[in-house]
Amino acid sequence: MFSYDxxxxxxxxxxxRRHAAEFLTMVEENRAFFGEWLGWARRIQTVEEAERFxxxxxxxYADDGLPWVGIWQDGRxxxxxxxxxxxxxxxxxxxxxxLAKWANGRG
Numbered sequence: 270m271f272s273y274d275x276x277x278x279x280x281x282x283x284x285x286r287r288h289a290a291e292f293l294t295m296v297e298e299n300r301a302f303f304g305e306w307l308g309w310a311r312r313i314q315t316v317e318e319a320e321r322f323x324x325x326x327x328x329x330y331a332d333d334g335l336p337w338v339g340i341w342q343d344g345r346x347x348x349x350x351x352x353x354x355x356x357x358x359x360x361x362x363x364x365x366x367x368l369a370k371w372a373n374g375r376g
Contacts, residue, residue, distance in 0.1 A: 271336065278343040279375075281350070283336050286327070288346070289320040292339070295346045295369055302370045310367075326351065335362060340372070347372035 271283035284292070296303065296313050303310035313319050326337025335352035348368035355362050 271338070277375075279347075280341045281338045282341060283330075284323045284326050284339045284349065286320050286323055288339060289316050289323055291346045292323065292349075293319040295348075299369045303367055307367060329354070340368065342372055342375070 271281075273281040275281060282288075293313065293316055296310055296319070300310055309322060313322055323337070330336050333354050335354065337351050338349060339346055340348040340350065346369075348366065351365040353363040353365065
């Protein structure tokens with residue numbers, strides 16, 4: 270399992286299927302906050318749907334080597350980062366991220 274300590278109690282971890290329930294809890298607690306910008310936050314309603322979302326990231330990582338990672342703060346899932354497929358022509362990727370409302374404003 271990939272893990273990277275950011276300091277200050279913050280950590281990045283590769284999203285894995287075993288995180289589905291914790292991911293769903295974070296989504297449920299922040300559905301209105303996330304839902305304004307993230308369509309998946311409105312759609313994911315069950316652990317199985319959360320697991321499918323995470324599995325999409327695992328599959329993409331196998332295809333393109335770009336991970337989907339979760340952000341934990343003091344052991345609690347606080348957000349995530351998605352890396353989208355590389356645009357070969359310009360050698361660039363897009364990054365999407367989200368933070369739980371309680372985790373915002375920490376720099």
